[in-house]
Amino acid sequence: MGSLPDRAATAAKLASLADDIRACRACARHLPLGPRPVFRAAATARVLIAGQAPGTRVHETGIPWNDPSGERLRRWLGLSADVFYDETRIAVVPMGFCYPGRLPRGGDAPPRPECAPLWRARLLALLPELRLTLLVGSYAIADALGPGPMTAQVRRFRALLPGRCALPHPSWRTLAWERRNPWFAEELLPTMRTALATALDGEIRRDPALVEIA
Template identity: 45%
Template sequence: MSTELERLTARIRACRICVETPKGKPLPHEPHPVVRLSAKARTLIAGQAPGTKVHASGAPFTDASGDRLRDWLGVTAQEFYDTDKFAIVPMGFCFPGQDAKGGDLPPRCECAPAWRSEIMATMPQIDLVLAIGLYAQRWHMGAARQRSLTETVAGWRTAWDDGAARKVLPLPHPSWRNTSWMKRHPWFEMELLPFLKTEIRRRLD
């Protein structure tokens, strides 16, 4: 990692804006930002926010969702966690806490405005962004994002062919809660995932 990225990573890991100057209620626990920047990776995984297991481990996607995501990408855990191969930067860096029903809250709204533009500027080699979920799609896709996640993911070819140097592929969250969504939309596994695997392997090889 370059000195510039090392300094940026250190600043992010020391960030406390969601506790000291929050927009709304402060983070209900000590901040524990989880990001992986890279000076070499061509692919950025833009997820939502860490869950409880990632909050505890300090490593992204160390849960069942990570297993499914790695299967979607066609990569091993060793490849996935190699920062020369993948940068991993969620929209919210810290576990946001849970709602009254025990579900994870949305990503903190402070992270992206404070950090994302600088992060993207310091990783100019990124030429593929995997926008996982609505929050990443809102930030990275702009006008290419449709009214719903399903419409946005279904329109992946249009987003891919928009002529931008930095390609964006929209994906649903790899949570096992989305298994029924995948069954209702078989084109995701039949069309998008083979294309995704090919693009990932081309960048790794």
């Protein structure tokens, strides 16, 4: 990271952008529960968790991954809730910030397409310490790696690490997928956890100029 004035300027820009995102109403007419952007980031974050969009429980609480999928994700990562929710180390930036509603045939709708083009690049540009991005679910994977079968993208972990790693969305539906793909628990998870520990390791330089925006 740069000098103290540089870091203070980045933190100030991040805080200002976070305020703009929280005030966003760009796709409000499509959101059944209304806008409530849920994300976390601080300029010191080393790891980015790029998910898809909040579910209803996350919308209600305003806490990302505050549901059974989040518990499964934390088990995969081998992280306690304390570390997972330490936004000075881990940023949580989904592809869509607000709950997008349900599909007619069931399941959550995709992230709103307006969201990422409006905010994503600007937000990530203010996270200069990122070392590892975890792409969680098909929308984040396709955005970063391009189209392709999810299993094949996840299986590329040795080529993508230490900078990136694709993971399936950790919903209950993934349990059967995990059973069909034993390499995920036996090979990917230990390798990914090593990269995660390396990315999180080292002194986190905290100073009053760094504003946390969670």
